[in-house]
Amino acid sequence: MTKAVVLLSGGLDSATILAIARDKGYQCYAMSLDYGQKNRSELIAARYLAQEIGVLKHQIINIDLTVFGGSALTDDSVAMPVEGVKEGIPVTYVPARNTIMLSLALSWAEVLGSGDVFIGVNAVDYSGYPDCRPEYIEAFERMANLATKASTQNKKLNIHAPLMNLSKAEIIQKGKLLDVDYGMTVSCYQANEEGVACGLCDSCRLRRAGFKAARVPDPTRYR
Amino acid sequence: MTKAVVLLSGGLDSATILAIARDKGYQCYAMSLDYGQKNRSELIAARYLAQEIGVLKHQIINIDLTVFGGSALTDDSVAMPVEGVKEGIPVTYVPARNTIMLSLALSWAEVLGSGDVFIGVNAVDYSGYPDCRPEYIEAFERMANLATKASTQNKKLNIHAPLMNLSKAEIIQKGKLLDVDYGMTVSCYQANEEGVACGLCDSCRLRRAGFKAARVPDPTRYR
Numbered sequence: 001m002t003k004a005v006v007l008l009s010g011g012l013d014s015a016t017i018l019a020i021a022r023d024k025g026y027q028c029y030a031m032s033l034d035y036g037q038k039n040r041s042e043l044i045a046a047r048y049l050a051q052e053i054g055v056l057k058h059q060i061i062n063i064d065l066t067v068f069g070g071s072a073l074t075d076d077s078v079a080m081p082v083e084g085v086k087e088g089i090p091v092t093y094v095p096a097r098n099t100i101m102l103s104l105a106l107s108w109a110e111v112l113g114s115g116d117v118f119i120g121v122n123a124v125d126y127s128g129y130p131d132c133r134p135e136y137i138e139a140f141e142r143m144a145n146l147a148t149k150a151s152t153q154n155k156k157l158n159i160h161a162p163l164m165n166l167s168k169a170e171i172i173q174k175g176k177l178l179d180v181d182y183g184m185t186v187s188c189y190q191a192n193e194e195g196v197a198c199g200l201c202d203s204c205r206l207r208r209a210g211f212k213a214a215r216v217p218d219p220t221r222y223r
Numbered sequence: 224m225t226k227a228v229v230l231l232s233g234g235l236d237s238a239t240i241l242a243i244a245r246d247k248g249y250q251c252y253a254m255s256l257d258y259g260q261k262n263r264s265e266l267i268a269a270r271y272l273a274q275e276i277g278v279l280k281h282q283i284i285n286i287d288l289t290v291f292g293g294s295a296l297t298d299d300s301v302a303m304p305v306e307g308v309k310e311g312i313p314v315t316y317v318p319a320r321n322t323i324m325l326s327l328a329l330s331w332a333e334v335l336g337s338g339d340v341f342i343g344v345n346a347v348d349y350s351g352y353p354d355c356r357p358e359y360i361e362a363f364e365r366m367a368n369l370a371t372k373a374s375t376q377n378k379k380l381n382i383h384a385p386l387m388n389l390s391k392a393e394i395i396q397k398g399k400l401l402d403v404d405y406g407m408t409v410s411c412y413q414a415n416e417e418g419v420a421c422g423l424c425d426s427c428r429l430r431r432a433g434f435k436a437a438r439v440p441d442p443t444r445y446r
Contacts (some may be wrong), residue, residue, distance in 0.1 A: 039346045063286045069335035090370045096330035099370045103326040107319035111293035131370045141365035146359040149312045191240075221414075 001027045003114035005105045006055070006159075008032050010045030011187045011206055013120035013163055016171050019178035020162050021118045025040045029112060030055040033101055035094070036066035037073050041195035045186040052181060057172055061104055069096050073189060082200035089128045090202055092189055098131035102140055104128075106157065110148045115157050122163045122171065137161050168210025176216055183219030196221045224250045226337035227383075228328045229278070231255050233268035234410045235430055236343035239394050241276045242401035243385050244341045252335060253278040256324055258317070259289035260296050260302075264418035266358035268409040270337060275404060282423050284327055293318050303413055308421055312351045313425055319355035325363055329380065333371045338380050344388045345394065391433025399439055401428055406442030418445045 004026035008014045021028050032046040043060060050058035069075035071094040078091050098121065105117045121132040130136060141159040145151045163171050175182065185208045188197035197204050199222040211218035227249035231237045232259040244251050255269040273281035292298035294317040299424045301314050304395060321344065328340045344355040353359060364382040369376045386394050398405065411420035420427050434441035 059290060061286065061290070063284065065283070065330065066239050067282060069333045090374065094330075095333040096326055096367075096370055098367070099326040099329060100323070101270070103319055103322040104323060106403055107288065107317075108291050110318040130372055130375050133369065135376045136369040139362070139369050143322070143359070143362035143366045144319075146356065146362050147319055147354045149316055149318070149353055152312065152353050203401070 001025065002116065003027045003029060003112050004116040004118055005029050005031055005109045005114055006102050006118040007105055007120065008046045008050060009120070010042035010056070010185060011120070011203075012175070012182060012185045012210075013122055013171060014046075015049050015053065015180050015182070015185045016175040016178070017118045017120040017160075017162055018049065018055070019175060019180045021160070023054055023178055026116060028055040029108065029114070030058045031101075031105055031108060032058070032060045033104070034060050034062045035074065035097070036064045039073070039186065039189055039191050041187045041191045041193055045184055045195060049183050049192065052184065059108065063100070065097070065100075066092060068095060078115055080201055085145060085202045085205055089106070089130065091130055092202060096131070098136075099140065102144075102159065106144050106147065107159065110150050114148070115155055116160060117157065118160045118162070120163050121161050122168075123165065124167050128133050134161075134164055137164070167213070169213035172210050172214040192223070196223050198223060224248065225339065226252060226335050227339040227341055228254055228332045228335065228337055229341040230324050230328055231281070231342065231440070232343070233265035233272060234343070234426075235240045235398070235405060235408045235433075236345055236394060237269075237348045238272050238366065238403050238405070238408045240341045240343040240383075240385060240396040241272065241278070242398060242403045244383070244399055245276055249339060251278040252331065253281045254282045254324075254328055254331060255281070256327070257283055258297065258320070259286045259287050262296070262409065262412055262414050264348060264414045265409045268407055271407050271409055275407065279283060282331065282356055283445070286323070288317060288320070291318060291321060297434075305421070308425045308428055310351075312353065315425060316352055319354070322363065325367075325382065329367050333373050333378065338373070338378055339383060340380065341383045342343065342387070343386050344384050345391075346388060347390050347405050357384075357387055360387070390436070391429055392436035395433050395437040395439050410443075415446070419446050421446060
């Protein structure tokens with residue numbers, strides 16, 4: 001069986017890619033990042049999902065990005081937007097977070113002897129995030145294939161972003177076919193400790209609209 | 224003044240690039256990585272050098288790469304080579320370390336509003352490390368310019384690698400002109416707590432040969 005490193009935040013998208021990677025027959029190694037995000041329950045969700053969907057190992061990496069700040073997800077001085085999804089890059093953007101996560105996944109993949117990394121980025125719903133664009137993922141993959149010892153031994157590193165061109169509704173439909181338990185995923189940027197969602201942040205709004213458009217009952221617990 | 228993020232390990236090369244960045248007139252923000260490296264004294268050296276050469280802020284980021292292992296610098300089960308510098312990629316290579324460090328520097332640079340990151344990689348002496356090659360640095364820069372919010376606002380991110388094509392002797396000569404106190408830098412992969420070097424690892428051998436070739440007295444304390 002081929003090994004894959006799967007970036008697992010504990011949200012809807014990453015749960016779906018873990019199920020996709022499993023369905024494709026990969027031996028999955030899940031990685032989550034504890035970067036000081038306000039939403040702590042997503043890490044609890046990640047632990048549950050890793051076990052439930054099935055991974056060989058789940059690694060939670062601690063790296064405190066609150067020292068940099070600059071995002072509503074890591075910086076208490078930046079207010080969380082709750083008025084509805086706006087045009088442009090939202091303040092929930094965490095500077096270079098996907099690059100940091102992919103770099104760590106690259107490191108682990110090399111040690112595991114894996115050439116496959118899965119990330120749940122999605123260009124349609126999150127068109128505001130620069131590090132969710134296909135051209136970014138391609139550039140990361142190109143760089144990764146020059147970065148490692150493995151790359152000098154003709155071992156190709158593939159960054160898989162199977163949700164890239166799907167709508168939130170299509171992601172949910174795909175995940176339902178793979179029996180993903182979306183009630184255990186946490187998308188809310190400011191969920192409480194029990195994973196109960198605010199229903200007002202951008203992530204809650206996109207998720208709720210996704211379930212509606214997919215005609216799938218929304219299992220999310222809202223306050 | 225223009226801000227720059229400078230990756231500062233505490234070794235000879237990174238001390239030199241910090242002095243170069245200062246000399247070019249940048250306001251320097253130094254970043255060091257505590258990734259669980261066996262050589263703990265390099266972080267003490269980094270603290271000293273940051274203060275001595277002069278930075279606005281010195282940030283030590285903790286991220287435990289020993290959970291991945293796979294390198295003589297992070298994994299106790301991998302023996303440190305002390306028999307002399309060999310051809311090929313040495314076991315002291317830390318999987319994707321430069322990519323992880325540059326990603327963190329990218330994040331901090333974006334929050335600081337800086338478009339300049341300095342890294343002390345060097346293709347000549349360390350021809351064995353894939354993530355020290357010019358084509359790798361170029362690919363990282365290209366990726367970085369698609370990764371961030373800043374990149375969507377026409378703010379270019381430049382990765383400066385001013386030592387890329389210099390020999391160790393040329394680096395030392397350059398640093399001496401800028402008054403770098405090389406006695407306070409620690410290059411040894413297994414220096415003791417006081418920064419006293421083994422004299423046998425690849426890093427010690429390349430450093431010692433560099434001082435000799437540069438005709439500069441070697442201030443390193445060897446055991």
